[in-house]
Amino acid sequence: MQVPAQFDYERATGVRHAIALLTRYGPESRLVAGGHSLIPMMKLRIANPETLIDINDLDELTGISITDGALRIGAMVRHAELLDSPLAVEHFPILVDAERVIADPVVRNRGTIGGSLCQADPSEDLSAAFTALHAVAVIEGESGRREVPAREFHTGPYQTVVGDAEILVEVRVPIRTGSGSAYEKVERRVGDWAVAAGGAALWLDGDTVGEVGIGLTAVGAAHFCAPQAEDFLRGGPATEERFAEAGRIAAEHVRPTADQRGPEDYKRHLAGELTTRALRRAAARARGSEA
Template sequence: MQVPAQFEYERATSVGHALELLAKYGPEGRVIAGGHSLIPMMKLRLARPEALIDINELSELSRIEVVGGELRIGALVRHAELLESAEAGRLFPILHDAERVVADPIVRNRGTVGGSLCQADPSEDLSAAFTAVRAEAVVEGVDGTRVVPVREFFTGPYETAVGPGELLVQLRLPIRDGTGSAYAKVGRRAGDWAIAAVGASLRVDGGVVVEAGLGLTAVGASHFVAVEAEDFLHGGPATPERFEEAGAIAAAHCSPAADQRGPADYKRHLVAQLTTRALHRAHDRRAG
Protein backbone atom coordinates (compact mmCIF):
# COMPACT_ATOMS: atom_id res chain seq x y z
CA MET A 1 0.00 0.00 0.00
CA GLN A 2 1.24 3.48 -0.89
CA VAL A 3 0.73 5.85 2.03
CA PRO A 4 1.76 9.53 2.26
CA ALA A 5 4.13 10.69 4.96
CA GLN A 6 2.58 12.41 7.97
CA PHE A 7 1.39 15.99 7.43
CA GLU A 8 -0.59 18.76 9.09
CA TYR A 9 -3.96 19.73 7.66
CA GLU A 10 -5.38 23.27 7.56
CA ARG A 11 -8.64 24.46 6.00
CA ALA A 12 -8.58 28.01 4.60
CA THR A 13 -11.75 30.07 5.01
CA SER A 14 -10.77 32.96 2.72
CA VAL A 15 -8.06 33.93 0.27
CA GLY A 16 -6.47 36.06 2.97
CA HIS A 17 -6.50 33.14 5.37
CA ALA A 18 -4.94 30.87 2.73
CA LEU A 19 -2.13 33.37 2.25
CA GLU A 20 -1.58 33.53 6.01
CA LEU A 21 -1.28 29.75 6.13
CA LEU A 22 1.13 29.75 3.19
CA ALA A 23 3.28 32.29 5.05
CA LYS A 24 3.08 30.18 8.22
CA TYR A 25 4.33 26.97 6.62
CA GLY A 26 6.58 28.47 3.96
CA PRO A 27 7.91 26.14 1.26
CA GLU A 28 6.79 23.09 3.29
CA GLY A 29 3.11 23.95 2.82
CA ARG A 30 1.12 22.91 -0.25
CA VAL A 31 -2.28 24.06 -1.45
CA ILE A 32 -4.79 21.34 -2.22
CA ALA A 33 -8.10 21.54 -4.08
CA GLY A 34 -8.78 18.59 -6.39
CA GLY A 35 -5.60 16.80 -5.40
CA HIS A 36 -5.39 14.55 -8.46
CA SER A 37 -1.76 15.52 -9.07
CA LEU A 38 -0.54 16.12 -5.51
CA ILE A 39 -1.99 13.10 -3.71
CA PRO A 40 -0.45 10.48 -6.05
CA MET A 41 2.92 12.22 -5.68
CA MET A 42 2.54 12.13 -1.89
CA LYS A 43 1.67 8.44 -1.96
CA LEU A 44 4.87 7.75 -3.89
CA ARG A 45 6.80 10.03 -1.49
CA LEU A 46 7.83 12.20 -4.43
CA ALA A 47 6.24 15.08 -2.51
CA ARG A 48 6.41 15.28 1.28
CA PRO A 49 4.80 18.54 2.40
CA GLU A 50 4.61 19.27 6.11
CA ALA A 51 1.15 20.75 5.70
CA LEU A 52 -1.75 20.72 3.26
CA ILE A 53 -3.81 23.89 2.96
CA ASP A 54 -7.31 23.02 1.76
CA ILE A 55 -8.91 25.83 -0.30
CA ASN A 56 -12.10 24.03 -1.29
CA GLU A 57 -14.28 26.39 0.76
CA LEU A 58 -13.13 29.52 -1.09
CA SER A 59 -16.32 30.08 -3.07
CA GLU A 60 -15.00 33.40 -4.39
CA LEU A 61 -12.59 31.38 -6.53
CA SER A 62 -15.35 29.23 -8.05
CA ARG A 63 -17.03 31.78 -10.31
CA ILE A 64 -17.30 31.97 -14.08
CA GLU A 65 -18.42 35.44 -15.18
CA VAL A 66 -18.07 38.13 -17.82
CA VAL A 67 -16.69 41.40 -16.46
CA GLY A 68 -15.41 44.40 -18.44
CA GLY A 69 -14.98 42.61 -21.75
CA GLU A 70 -13.30 39.56 -20.19
CA LEU A 71 -14.34 36.04 -19.35
CA ARG A 72 -13.13 35.47 -15.81
CA ILE A 73 -12.63 31.93 -14.52
CA GLY A 74 -11.85 31.33 -10.86
CA ALA A 75 -8.92 29.06 -10.12
CA LEU A 76 -11.18 26.74 -8.11
CA VAL A 77 -13.61 26.14 -10.99
CA ARG A 78 -13.86 22.38 -11.61
CA HIS A 79 -13.22 21.02 -15.08
CA ALA A 80 -16.81 19.75 -15.22
CA GLU A 81 -18.14 23.19 -14.29
CA LEU A 82 -16.19 24.85 -17.08
CA LEU A 83 -17.39 22.20 -19.51
CA GLU A 84 -21.00 22.82 -18.43
CA SER A 85 -20.75 26.62 -18.77
CA ALA A 86 -22.71 27.59 -21.88
CA GLU A 87 -21.32 31.12 -21.79
CA ALA A 88 -17.70 29.95 -21.66
CA GLY A 89 -18.33 27.55 -24.53
CA ARG A 90 -20.02 30.21 -26.63
CA LEU A 91 -17.26 32.77 -26.14
CA PHE A 92 -14.33 30.34 -26.20
CA PRO A 93 -15.26 26.97 -27.72
CA ILE A 94 -11.61 25.96 -27.35
CA LEU A 95 -12.26 25.54 -23.62
CA HIS A 96 -15.00 22.98 -24.18
CA ASP A 97 -12.85 21.21 -26.79
CA ALA A 98 -10.03 20.88 -24.29
CA GLU A 99 -12.15 20.00 -21.28
CA ARG A 100 -13.83 17.14 -23.13
CA VAL A 101 -10.45 15.39 -23.45
CA VAL A 102 -9.10 16.09 -19.96
CA ALA A 103 -8.70 12.75 -18.20
CA ASP A 104 -12.02 11.12 -17.19
CA PRO A 105 -15.28 12.16 -15.47
CA ILE A 106 -13.91 11.42 -12.00
CA VAL A 107 -10.98 13.78 -12.50
CA ARG A 108 -13.11 16.41 -14.25
CA ASN A 109 -15.60 16.44 -11.37
CA ARG A 110 -12.96 17.24 -8.74
CA GLY A 111 -9.91 18.59 -10.57
CA THR A 112 -9.65 22.37 -10.90
CA VAL A 113 -8.61 24.73 -13.64
CA GLY A 114 -6.06 26.44 -11.40
CA GLY A 115 -4.63 23.15 -10.23
CA SER A 116 -4.04 22.02 -13.81
CA LEU A 117 -2.21 25.20 -14.72
CA CYS A 118 -0.12 25.25 -11.54
CA GLN A 119 0.93 21.64 -12.12
CA ALA A 120 2.48 22.90 -15.40
CA ASP A 121 2.79 19.42 -16.84
CA PRO A 122 4.33 19.67 -20.34
CA SER A 123 1.47 17.52 -21.69
CA GLU A 124 -1.37 19.37 -19.95
CA ASP A 125 -4.32 20.35 -22.15
CA LEU A 126 -5.55 23.63 -20.65
CA SER A 127 -2.09 25.21 -20.76
CA ALA A 128 -2.12 25.25 -24.56
CA ALA A 129 -5.75 26.37 -24.68
CA PHE A 130 -5.22 29.37 -22.39
CA THR A 131 -1.98 30.19 -24.18
CA ALA A 132 -3.74 30.28 -27.56
CA VAL A 133 -6.36 32.80 -26.39
CA ARG A 134 -3.76 34.96 -24.63
CA ALA A 135 -5.28 34.61 -21.19
CA GLU A 136 -3.91 36.35 -18.12
CA ALA A 137 -3.34 34.75 -14.72
CA VAL A 138 -4.17 36.71 -11.58
CA VAL A 139 -1.79 35.86 -8.75
CA GLU A 140 -2.36 37.09 -5.20
CA GLY A 141 0.14 37.36 -2.37
CA VAL A 142 0.53 39.18 0.93
CA ASP A 143 2.13 42.08 -0.93
CA GLY A 144 -0.78 42.48 -3.34
CA THR A 145 -2.12 41.21 -6.64
CA ARG A 146 -0.28 40.91 -9.94
CA VAL A 147 -1.40 39.91 -13.41
CA VAL A 148 0.82 37.57 -15.42
CA PRO A 149 0.21 36.75 -19.10
CA VAL A 150 -0.23 32.99 -19.37
CA ARG A 151 2.52 33.05 -21.99
CA GLU A 152 4.87 34.10 -19.18
CA PHE A 153 3.22 31.99 -16.49
CA PHE A 154 5.03 28.73 -17.32
CA THR A 155 8.71 29.06 -16.53
CA GLY A 156 9.65 25.41 -17.17
CA PRO A 157 8.38 21.85 -16.80
CA TYR A 158 6.33 21.77 -13.57
CA GLU A 159 7.39 25.34 -12.80
CA THR A 160 5.30 28.53 -12.86
CA ALA A 161 5.54 32.20 -12.03
CA VAL A 162 3.59 31.67 -8.79
CA GLY A 163 6.09 32.52 -6.10
CA PRO A 164 6.44 31.43 -2.46
CA GLY A 165 3.42 32.53 -0.45
CA GLU A 166 1.36 33.31 -3.57
CA LEU A 167 -1.87 31.84 -4.90
CA LEU A 168 -3.32 31.69 -8.40
CA VAL A 169 -6.84 33.06 -8.01
CA GLN A 170 -8.24 33.68 -11.49
CA LEU A 171 -7.83 33.43 -15.26
CA ARG A 172 -8.94 36.33 -17.48
CA LEU A 173 -9.65 35.85 -21.17
CA PRO A 174 -10.11 38.94 -23.41
CA ILE A 175 -13.29 38.82 -25.50
CA ARG A 176 -12.79 40.11 -29.05
CA ASP A 177 -15.30 40.25 -31.89
CA GLY A 178 -14.57 38.16 -34.97
CA THR A 179 -12.60 35.53 -33.09
CA GLY A 180 -12.94 31.74 -33.28
CA SER A 181 -11.04 29.07 -31.39
CA ALA A 182 -10.52 25.31 -31.35
CA TYR A 183 -8.45 22.56 -29.74
CA ALA A 184 -7.30 19.35 -31.45
CA LYS A 185 -5.55 16.45 -29.70
CA VAL A 186 -4.22 12.99 -30.42
CA GLY A 187 -3.69 10.58 -27.52
CA ARG A 188 -3.12 6.86 -27.22
CA ARG A 189 -6.55 6.38 -25.66
CA ALA A 190 -9.44 8.48 -24.39
CA GLY A 191 -8.48 10.68 -21.44
CA ASP A 192 -4.75 10.02 -21.77
CA TRP A 193 -2.02 12.63 -21.90
CA ALA A 194 -1.55 14.02 -25.39
CA ILE A 195 0.91 12.63 -27.88
CA ALA A 196 0.50 16.07 -29.42
CA ALA A 197 -2.21 18.73 -29.19
CA VAL A 198 -2.78 22.19 -30.61
CA GLY A 199 -4.98 25.08 -29.50
CA ALA A 200 -5.80 27.77 -32.06
CA SER A 201 -7.41 31.19 -31.80
CA LEU A 202 -8.04 33.25 -34.91
CA ARG A 203 -9.36 36.81 -35.33
CA VAL A 204 -10.10 37.83 -38.89
CA ASP A 205 -11.17 41.17 -40.35
CA GLY A 206 -11.98 41.49 -44.03
CA GLY A 207 -10.43 38.13 -44.80
CA VAL A 208 -7.12 39.11 -43.16
CA VAL A 209 -5.76 37.55 -39.96
CA VAL A 210 -5.36 40.37 -37.45
CA GLU A 211 -4.49 38.10 -34.54
CA ALA A 212 -3.50 34.44 -34.30
CA GLY A 213 -2.81 32.36 -31.22
CA LEU A 214 -1.31 28.88 -31.32
CA GLY A 215 -0.64 26.80 -28.22
CA LEU A 216 1.19 23.47 -28.44
CA THR A 217 1.14 20.67 -25.88
CA ALA A 218 3.49 17.70 -25.33
CA VAL A 219 5.94 18.65 -28.10
CA GLY A 220 8.53 20.77 -26.32
CA ALA A 221 7.29 24.19 -27.41
CA SER A 222 8.74 26.95 -25.24
CA HIS A 223 5.98 28.39 -23.02
CA PHE A 224 3.52 26.21 -25.01
CA VAL A 225 3.58 28.78 -27.87
CA ALA A 226 4.18 28.43 -31.63
CA VAL A 227 5.42 31.99 -32.09
CA GLU A 228 6.87 31.61 -35.57
CA ALA A 229 3.62 30.20 -36.96
CA GLU A 230 1.64 33.00 -35.30
CA ASP A 231 3.90 35.62 -36.86
CA PHE A 232 3.49 33.97 -40.27
CA LEU A 233 -0.30 34.08 -40.06
CA HIS A 234 -0.53 37.68 -38.83
CA GLY A 235 -1.43 40.13 -41.58
CA GLY A 236 -1.99 37.47 -44.23
CA PRO A 237 -5.14 36.05 -45.81
CA ALA A 238 -7.11 33.42 -43.91
CA THR A 239 -6.82 30.69 -46.53
CA PRO A 240 -6.37 26.89 -46.39
CA GLU A 241 -2.94 27.22 -47.96
CA ARG A 242 -1.79 29.63 -45.26
CA PHE A 243 -3.16 27.38 -42.53
CA GLU A 244 -1.26 24.42 -43.94
CA GLU A 245 1.95 26.43 -44.13
CA ALA A 246 1.46 27.59 -40.54
CA GLY A 247 1.20 23.94 -39.53
CA ALA A 248 4.48 23.17 -41.24
CA ILE A 249 6.16 26.11 -39.50
CA ALA A 250 4.80 25.06 -36.08
CA ALA A 251 6.09 21.53 -36.66
CA ALA A 252 9.53 22.75 -37.70
CA HIS A 253 10.01 24.94 -34.63
CA CYS A 254 8.81 22.65 -31.84
CA SER A 255 11.12 20.18 -30.04
CA PRO A 256 9.33 16.90 -29.38
CA ALA A 257 11.16 14.12 -27.57
CA ALA A 258 10.99 10.48 -28.61
CA ASP A 259 9.33 8.42 -25.88
CA GLN A 260 6.81 5.64 -25.33
CA ARG A 261 4.18 7.74 -27.08
CA GLY A 262 6.08 7.89 -30.36
CA PRO A 263 9.17 9.10 -32.23
CA ALA A 264 9.92 12.78 -32.72
CA ASP A 265 9.17 12.83 -36.46
CA TYR A 266 5.73 11.33 -35.84
CA LYS A 267 4.97 14.05 -33.28
CA ARG A 268 6.09 16.76 -35.70
CA HIS A 269 3.74 15.28 -38.29
CA LEU A 270 0.92 15.45 -35.77
CA VAL A 271 1.71 19.09 -34.96
CA ALA A 272 1.47 20.03 -38.63
CA GLN A 273 -1.82 18.22 -39.11
CA LEU A 274 -3.42 19.32 -35.84
CA THR A 275 -2.41 22.96 -36.33
CA THR A 276 -4.02 23.01 -39.76
CA ARG A 277 -7.13 21.28 -38.43
CA ALA A 278 -7.50 23.59 -35.42
CA LEU A 279 -7.06 26.71 -37.57
CA HIS A 280 -9.75 25.55 -40.00
CA ARG A 281 -12.13 24.84 -37.13
CA ALA A 282 -11.39 28.16 -35.44
CA HIS A 283 -12.01 30.01 -38.72
CA ASP A 284 -15.31 28.19 -39.29
CA ARG A 285 -16.47 29.03 -35.80
CA ARG A 286 -15.61 32.67 -36.29
CA ALA A 287 -17.59 32.76 -39.52
CA GLY A 288 -20.51 30.97 -37.86
Protein backbone atom coordinates in the same frame (compact mmCIF):
# COMPACT_ATOMS: atom_id res chain seq x y z
CA MET B 1 0.56 -0.07 -0.94
CA GLN B 2 1.64 3.45 -1.83
CA VAL B 3 1.08 6.00 0.93
CA PRO B 4 2.26 9.61 1.28
CA ALA B 5 4.84 10.68 3.84
CA GLN B 6 3.46 12.24 7.02
CA PHE B 7 2.18 15.80 6.67
CA ASP B 8 0.27 18.44 8.61
CA TYR B 9 -3.13 19.67 7.46
CA GLU B 10 -4.75 23.11 7.54
CA ARG B 11 -8.05 24.29 6.07
CA ALA B 12 -8.12 27.85 4.71
CA THR B 13 -11.24 29.98 5.15
CA GLY B 14 -10.38 32.67 2.60
CA VAL B 15 -7.71 33.78 0.15
CA ARG B 16 -5.95 36.01 2.69
CA HIS B 17 -6.01 33.18 5.22
CA ALA B 18 -4.53 30.79 2.64
CA ILE B 19 -1.73 33.26 1.91
CA ALA B 20 -1.07 33.67 5.64
CA LEU B 21 -0.84 29.89 6.03
CA LEU B 22 1.55 29.64 3.08
CA THR B 23 3.68 32.34 4.68
CA ARG B 24 3.63 30.61 8.05
CA TYR B 25 4.55 27.14 6.81
CA GLY B 26 6.97 28.22 4.10
CA PRO B 27 8.01 26.69 0.77
CA GLU B 28 7.40 23.10 1.93
CA SER B 29 3.65 23.72 2.15
CA ARG B 30 1.26 23.03 -0.75
CA LEU B 31 -2.29 24.03 -1.62
CA VAL B 32 -4.75 21.24 -2.36
CA ALA B 33 -8.14 21.50 -4.05
CA GLY B 34 -9.08 18.63 -6.36
CA GLY B 35 -5.87 16.79 -5.54
CA HIS B 36 -5.86 14.64 -8.68
CA SER B 37 -2.30 15.67 -9.53
CA LEU B 38 -0.78 16.30 -6.11
CA ILE B 39 -2.05 13.24 -4.23
CA PRO B 40 -0.73 10.66 -6.73
CA MET B 41 2.66 12.41 -6.65
CA MET B 42 2.61 12.27 -2.85
CA LYS B 43 1.79 8.55 -2.91
CA LEU B 44 4.82 7.98 -5.13
CA ARG B 45 6.92 10.21 -2.82
CA ILE B 46 7.69 12.46 -5.81
CA ALA B 47 6.15 15.30 -3.80
CA ASN B 48 6.63 15.42 -0.02
CA PRO B 49 4.98 18.56 1.34
CA GLU B 50 5.24 19.08 5.07
CA THR B 51 1.86 20.84 5.19
CA LEU B 52 -1.24 20.63 2.99
CA ILE B 53 -3.50 23.68 2.95
CA ASP B 54 -7.03 22.79 1.84
CA ILE B 55 -8.67 25.57 -0.18
CA ASN B 56 -11.96 23.86 -1.04
CA ASP B 57 -13.92 26.38 1.10
CA LEU B 58 -12.69 29.39 -0.90
CA ASP B 59 -15.94 30.34 -2.66
CA GLU B 60 -14.38 33.64 -3.73
CA LEU B 61 -12.31 31.63 -6.24
CA THR B 62 -15.34 30.05 -7.90
CA GLY B 63 -17.59 31.17 -10.72
CA ILE B 64 -17.47 31.93 -14.44
CA SER B 65 -18.61 35.38 -15.53
CA ILE B 66 -18.14 38.26 -17.95
CA THR B 67 -16.33 41.08 -16.14
CA ASP B 68 -14.89 44.23 -17.74
CA GLY B 69 -14.97 42.78 -21.24
CA ALA B 70 -13.29 39.50 -20.32
CA LEU B 71 -14.35 35.98 -19.47
CA ARG B 72 -13.39 35.46 -15.81
CA ILE B 73 -12.78 31.89 -14.64
CA GLY B 74 -12.14 31.39 -10.94
CA ALA B 75 -9.20 29.18 -10.03
CA MET B 76 -11.50 26.85 -8.06
CA VAL B 77 -13.84 26.25 -11.00
CA ARG B 78 -14.07 22.52 -11.63
CA HIS B 79 -13.38 21.11 -15.07
CA ALA B 80 -16.98 19.92 -15.35
CA GLU B 81 -18.25 23.46 -14.71
CA LEU B 82 -16.13 24.90 -17.50
CA LEU B 83 -17.18 22.09 -19.85
CA ASP B 84 -20.86 22.91 -19.22
CA SER B 85 -20.50 26.71 -19.21
CA PRO B 86 -22.71 28.51 -21.78
CA LEU B 87 -20.32 31.48 -21.64
CA ALA B 88 -17.35 29.29 -22.59
CA VAL B 89 -19.30 27.71 -25.44
CA GLU B 90 -20.38 31.11 -26.75
CA HIS B 91 -17.08 32.95 -26.57
CA PHE B 92 -14.25 30.40 -26.48
CA PRO B 93 -15.24 26.91 -27.72
CA ILE B 94 -11.56 25.89 -27.53
CA LEU B 95 -12.05 25.57 -23.76
CA VAL B 96 -14.96 23.17 -24.22
CA ASP B 97 -13.00 21.21 -26.85
CA ALA B 98 -10.11 20.83 -24.40
CA GLU B 99 -12.28 19.95 -21.41
CA ARG B 100 -13.99 17.15 -23.35
CA VAL B 101 -10.66 15.33 -23.68
CA ILE B 102 -9.32 15.91 -20.17
CA ALA B 103 -9.27 12.68 -18.14
CA ASP B 104 -12.69 11.28 -17.17
CA PRO B 105 -15.87 12.45 -15.38
CA VAL B 106 -14.46 11.55 -11.95
CA VAL B 107 -11.44 13.82 -12.47
CA ARG B 108 -13.44 16.56 -14.18
CA ASN B 109 -15.95 16.68 -11.32
CA ARG B 110 -13.25 17.39 -8.72
CA GLY B 111 -10.19 18.72 -10.53
CA THR B 112 -9.85 22.51 -10.77
CA ILE B 113 -8.72 24.91 -13.46
CA GLY B 114 -6.18 26.50 -11.13
CA GLY B 115 -4.81 23.15 -10.09
CA SER B 116 -4.23 22.08 -13.68
CA LEU B 117 -2.41 25.28 -14.57
CA CYS B 118 -0.29 25.32 -11.42
CA GLN B 119 0.67 21.67 -11.82
CA ALA B 120 2.40 22.84 -15.03
CA ASP B 121 2.59 19.39 -16.57
CA PRO B 122 4.23 19.66 -20.04
CA SER B 123 1.33 17.59 -21.47
CA GLU B 124 -1.48 19.56 -19.80
CA ASP B 125 -4.32 20.62 -22.13
CA LEU B 126 -5.63 23.88 -20.64
CA SER B 127 -2.18 25.48 -20.63
CA ALA B 128 -2.12 25.26 -24.43
CA ALA B 129 -5.72 26.46 -24.72
CA PHE B 130 -5.19 29.54 -22.54
CA THR B 131 -1.93 30.27 -24.35
CA ALA B 132 -3.77 30.29 -27.67
CA LEU B 133 -6.36 32.68 -26.21
CA HIS B 134 -3.75 35.14 -24.90
CA ALA B 135 -5.28 34.73 -21.44
CA VAL B 136 -4.04 36.45 -18.30
CA ALA B 137 -3.47 34.78 -14.93
CA VAL B 138 -4.28 36.79 -11.80
CA ILE B 139 -2.05 35.95 -8.82
CA GLU B 140 -2.49 37.20 -5.27
CA GLY B 141 0.11 37.44 -2.52
CA GLU B 142 0.83 39.44 0.62
CA SER B 143 1.50 42.60 -1.40
CA GLY B 144 -1.68 42.37 -3.46
CA ARG B 145 -2.60 41.14 -6.93
CA ARG B 146 -0.58 40.97 -10.11
CA GLU B 147 -1.41 39.92 -13.66
CA VAL B 148 0.78 37.59 -15.71
CA PRO B 149 0.18 36.66 -19.37
CA ALA B 150 -0.48 32.94 -19.79
CA ARG B 151 2.59 32.80 -22.03
CA GLU B 152 4.77 33.85 -19.12
CA PHE B 153 3.02 31.79 -16.43
CA HIS B 154 5.03 28.57 -16.89
CA THR B 155 8.78 28.78 -16.42
CA GLY B 156 9.51 25.10 -17.07
CA PRO B 157 8.17 21.59 -16.46
CA TYR B 158 6.16 21.66 -13.22
CA GLN B 159 7.27 25.24 -12.56
CA THR B 160 5.31 28.51 -12.63
CA VAL B 161 5.77 32.14 -11.64
CA VAL B 162 3.48 31.67 -8.61
CA GLY B 163 5.59 32.36 -5.53
CA ASP B 164 5.79 30.32 -2.33
CA ALA B 165 3.25 32.56 -0.57
CA GLU B 166 1.05 33.35 -3.56
CA ILE B 167 -2.09 31.83 -5.02
CA LEU B 168 -3.62 31.83 -8.50
CA VAL B 169 -7.06 33.39 -8.05
CA GLU B 170 -8.48 33.56 -11.58
CA VAL B 171 -7.87 33.46 -15.31
CA ARG B 172 -9.15 36.22 -17.58
CA VAL B 173 -9.64 35.93 -21.34
CA PRO B 174 -10.31 39.19 -23.23
CA ILE B 175 -13.41 39.05 -25.43
CA ARG B 176 -13.04 40.51 -28.92
CA THR B 177 -15.27 40.35 -31.97
CA GLY B 178 -14.63 38.12 -34.97
CA SER B 179 -13.15 35.30 -32.93
CA GLY B 180 -13.07 31.55 -33.43
CA SER B 181 -11.13 28.89 -31.59
CA ALA B 182 -10.62 25.12 -31.55
CA TYR B 183 -8.56 22.37 -29.90
CA GLU B 184 -7.28 19.13 -31.44
CA LYS B 185 -5.71 16.24 -29.53
CA VAL B 186 -4.24 12.83 -30.25
CA GLU B 187 -4.18 10.44 -27.31
CA ARG B 188 -3.52 6.72 -26.91
CA ARG B 189 -6.86 6.15 -25.19
CA VAL B 190 -9.77 8.31 -24.09
CA GLY B 191 -8.82 10.66 -21.26
CA ASP B 192 -5.08 10.00 -21.52
CA TRP B 193 -2.34 12.61 -21.52
CA ALA B 194 -1.75 13.90 -25.04
CA VAL B 195 0.65 12.31 -27.47
CA ALA B 196 0.38 15.77 -28.98
CA ALA B 197 -2.27 18.48 -28.99
CA GLY B 198 -2.77 21.87 -30.54
CA GLY B 199 -5.15 24.75 -30.06
CA ALA B 200 -5.77 27.83 -32.17
CA ALA B 201 -7.63 31.11 -31.76
CA LEU B 202 -8.25 33.48 -34.64
CA TRP B 203 -9.65 36.99 -34.71
CA LEU B 204 -10.67 37.79 -38.28
CA ASP B 205 -11.20 41.14 -39.98
CA GLY B 206 -13.12 39.94 -43.00
CA ASP B 207 -10.84 37.27 -44.46
CA THR B 208 -7.70 38.73 -42.88
CA VAL B 209 -6.12 37.38 -39.71
CA GLY B 210 -6.09 40.36 -37.37
CA GLU B 211 -4.77 38.38 -34.40
CA VAL B 212 -3.93 34.75 -33.79
CA GLY B 213 -2.83 32.44 -31.01
CA ILE B 214 -1.47 28.90 -31.29
CA GLY B 215 -0.99 26.67 -28.26
CA LEU B 216 0.84 23.32 -28.35
CA THR B 217 1.24 20.70 -25.65
CA ALA B 218 3.34 17.54 -25.18
CA VAL B 219 5.69 18.48 -28.02
CA GLY B 220 8.28 20.64 -26.28
CA ALA B 221 6.92 24.02 -27.40
CA ALA B 222 8.46 26.76 -25.26
CA HIS B 223 5.75 28.32 -23.06
CA PHE B 224 3.20 26.14 -24.91
CA CYS B 225 3.11 28.53 -27.89
CA ALA B 226 4.21 28.78 -31.53
CA PRO B 227 5.16 32.45 -32.05
CA GLN B 228 6.87 31.93 -35.42
CA ALA B 229 3.73 30.39 -36.91
CA GLU B 230 1.62 33.17 -35.41
CA ASP B 231 3.85 35.84 -36.93
CA PHE B 232 3.49 34.18 -40.34
CA LEU B 233 -0.32 34.25 -40.16
CA ARG B 234 -0.87 37.66 -38.61
CA GLY B 235 -2.01 40.25 -41.18
CA GLY B 236 -2.43 37.74 -44.00
CA PRO B 237 -5.43 35.96 -45.54
CA ALA B 238 -7.09 33.15 -43.62
CA THR B 239 -6.66 30.42 -46.23
CA GLU B 240 -6.11 26.68 -46.13
CA GLU B 241 -2.70 27.06 -47.76
CA ARG B 242 -1.50 29.49 -45.12
CA PHE B 243 -2.87 27.32 -42.31
CA ALA B 244 -0.89 24.38 -43.69
CA GLU B 245 2.26 26.49 -43.87
CA ALA B 246 1.70 27.70 -40.31
CA GLY B 247 1.49 24.06 -39.25
CA ARG B 248 4.79 23.34 -40.97
CA ILE B 249 6.43 26.31 -39.23
CA ALA B 250 5.04 25.26 -35.85
CA ALA B 251 6.38 21.72 -36.31
CA GLU B 252 9.79 23.07 -37.26
CA HIS B 253 10.21 24.86 -33.93
CA VAL B 254 8.96 22.28 -31.41
CA ARG B 255 11.33 20.05 -29.46
CA PRO B 256 9.48 16.79 -28.73
CA THR B 257 10.98 14.03 -26.63
CA ALA B 258 10.68 10.36 -27.51
CA ASP B 259 8.84 8.34 -24.87
CA GLN B 260 6.26 5.57 -24.49
CA ARG B 261 3.74 7.73 -26.38
CA GLY B 262 5.79 7.98 -29.56
CA PRO B 263 9.06 8.94 -31.28
CA GLU B 264 10.17 12.49 -31.96
CA ASP B 265 9.38 12.53 -35.69
CA TYR B 266 5.83 11.30 -35.08
CA LYS B 267 5.18 13.97 -32.46
CA ARG B 268 6.65 16.65 -34.70
CA HIS B 269 4.35 15.54 -37.51
CA LEU B 270 1.37 15.69 -35.17
CA ALA B 271 2.31 19.19 -34.03
CA GLY B 272 2.08 20.44 -37.59
CA GLU B 273 -1.05 18.53 -38.51
CA LEU B 274 -2.97 19.41 -35.37
CA THR B 275 -2.02 23.08 -35.71
CA THR B 276 -3.44 23.09 -39.24
CA ARG B 277 -6.64 21.33 -38.18
CA ALA B 278 -7.18 23.66 -35.20
CA LEU B 279 -6.66 26.74 -37.39
CA ARG B 280 -9.11 25.38 -39.96
CA ARG B 281 -11.82 24.79 -37.36
CA ALA B 282 -11.16 28.10 -35.61
CA ALA B 283 -11.59 29.96 -38.92
CA ALA B 284 -14.83 28.11 -39.64
CA ARG B 285 -16.17 29.05 -36.23
CA ALA B 286 -15.12 32.68 -36.65
CA ARG B 287 -17.06 32.73 -39.92
CA GLY B 288 -20.09 31.10 -38.30
CA SER B 289 -19.96 27.99 -40.48
CA GLU B 290 -19.23 25.56 -37.60
CA ALA B 291 -20.61 25.40 -34.08
